[in-house]
Amino acid sequence: MASSSKLALIAIAMLFAFSLKHCQASLTPNYYDYTCPQAIPIIRSAIRIAIAKERRMAASLIRLHFHDCFVQGCDGSVLLKDTPWFTGEQTALQNNNSIRGMEVIDAAKWAVEAVCPKIVSCADIVALAAKDSSEYVNGPTWTVKLGRRDSTTANKDLAAADLPFGGDNLDVLIAKFARKELNAKEMVALSGAHTIGQAQCVTFRGRIYNETNIDPGFALHRRRNCPPSNNAEITNLAPLDPVTPNSLDNKYYKNLMQRRGLLHSDQVLFNGGETDGMVASYSRDPSSFYADFATAMVKMGDIDPLTGSSGQIRKICSAIN
Ligand code: HEM
The missing domain is CATH 1.10.520.10 (Peroxidase; domain 1)
Structure with missing residues (x-):
C-alpha cells in the first residue's frame, strides 16, 4: 500500500478511537428531572x-x-x-x-x-x-x-x-493528576480541600520530625500528639488547616506560605517549585480560589464516567446487584 493511503488509514482509525472516547453520552445537570425530581x-x-x-x-x-x-x-x-x-x-x-x-x-x-x-x-x-x-x-x-x-x-x-500519597513529591503529584487530565493549577486548587478535615499521625510524622521546610513552632506543636515511634498513636488526628479546620476557605494557602503545611504533599506545593505562584495567588485572592476549586471539582467529576448502558444502577452502594 502506498504510504499516503497508509497514513490516511491510520488517521481514520485515530479519529474513530477519539470519537468513541468523546462521543459517549455526556453528563447533564438535569438528568433526573423527569425520572426522579426528588x-x-x-x-x-x-x-x-x-x-x-x-x-x-x-x-x-x-x-x-x-x-x-x-x-x-x-x-x-x-x-x-x-x-x-x-x-x-x-x-x-x-x-x-x-x-x-x-x-x-x-x-x-x-x-x-x-x-x-x-x-x-x-x-x-x-x-x-x-x-x-x-x-x-x-x-x-x-x-x-x-x-x-x-x-x-x-x-x-x-x-x-x-x-496520591502524603509523601509524594511535586513531580509525582503533577504526574498523577496529569494522568487524569488535570493540570498543575487544577491540582493546586483541588488541594485547597485540605483547608478542612483531619489527618492521622502516620501520614505526617515523617514531616514533623525530619523535614526542615517547616515552621519550628508548628512542628513542635504537632509532635505533642504524634510521637516519633509509638505505634499506638499513629491514628491520632491533627487538622489539615489548624486555623479554620471547619471552614472551606483559602487559609490552607496562607499556611503553606508560612511553612505550616501538615503533609509533605501539601508543603511541596510551596517549596520553590513551579506551583509557588499559584499558592501565593490563592492565598491573596479567595474568590479566585473558590472559582477555580468549583471548576476543578466539576472537571474531576467528569473523569471517565460510565454512561448509557455501561455499568449498572446499584441497589446497595457497597455491593453490585
Ligand atoms: C494532591 C494530592 C493529595 C494527597 C497526597 C492527599 C493526601 C491526603 C492524606 C494523606 C490525608 C489524610 C488521611 C488520613 O490521615 O486518614 C488527606 C485527607 C484529606 N484529603 Fe487529601 N490528598 C490530596 C488531594 C486531595 C484532593 C484533590 C482532595 C479533594 C478535592 C482532598 C481532600 C481531602 C480531605 C477533605 C481530607 C480530610 C478527610 C477527613 O477528614 O476525613 N485531598 N489527604
Whole structure:
C-alpha cells in the first residue's frame, strides 16, 4: 500500500478511537428531572443531617468523591466491598482505615431508593454529596453534572497506583493528576480541600520530625500528639488547616506560605517549585480560589464516567446487584 493511503488509514482509525472516547453520552445537570425530581433535595437533606452531627463529615465526603473519581473514573467503585471476584479499593494503602462517609452515602441512597428505586446511581450521590458538603462548610457551590452509572467492579491495585500519597513529591503529584487530565493549577486548587478535615499521625510524622521546610513552632506543636515511634498513636488526628479546620476557605494557602503545611504533599506545593505562584495567588485572592476549586471539582467529576448502558444502577452502594 502506498504510504499516503497508509497514513490516511491510520488517521481514520485515530479519529474513530477519539470519537468513541468523546462521543459517549455526556453528563447533564438535569438528568433526573423527569425520572426522579426528588433525588437532589433528598440527598441534600441526608448529607446535611450527617454533617450537622459531625462537621468533619463534609471533609470526608469531598475526599470520597476525589478517591472515587481517581480510580476507574467516577463510578462509585470506591464504595464496593471486597467480593470473591475482586479485592476492592478500600484496603489500598491510601484508603485503608482512612476514607470515611460510606455509611452516609448508604443512608442517602436508602432514602432515594424509597422514592425512586434503581434510578439514581451511587456515583452521582457521591458527586452531589461533595457539592452539598462544600456548601455546608462555607465553601463554593457548583452545578453537579449527573448521569453517571455504577461500576460492577473495583480495583485495589489501581487505587494504590493512581491515588496520591502524603509523601509524594511535586513531580509525582503533577504526574498523577496529569494522568487524569488535570493540570498543575487544577491540582493546586483541588488541594485547597485540605483547608478542612483531619489527618492521622502516620501520614505526617515523617514531616514533623525530619523535614526542615517547616515552621519550628508548628512542628513542635504537632509532635505533642504524634510521637516519633509509638505505634499506638499513629491514628491520632491533627487538622489539615489548624486555623479554620471547619471552614472551606483559602487559609490552607496562607499556611503553606508560612511553612505550616501538615503533609509533605501539601508543603511541596510551596517549596520553590513551579506551583509557588499559584499558592501565593490563592492565598491573596479567595474568590479566585473558590472559582477555580468549583471548576476543578466539576472537571474531576467528569473523569471517565460510565454512561448509557455501561455499568449498572446499584441497589446497595457497597455491593453490585
Ligand atoms: C494532591 C494530592 C493529595 C494527597 C497526597 C492527599 C493526601 C491526603 C492524606 C494523606 C490525608 C489524610 C488521611 C488520613 O490521615 O486518614 C488527606 C485527607 C484529606 N484529603 Fe487529601 N490528598 C490530596 C488531594 C486531595 C484532593 C484533590 C482532595 C479533594 C478535592 C482532598 C481532600 C481531602 C480531605 C477533605 C481530607 C480530610 C478527610 C477527613 O477528614 O476525613 N485531598 N489527604
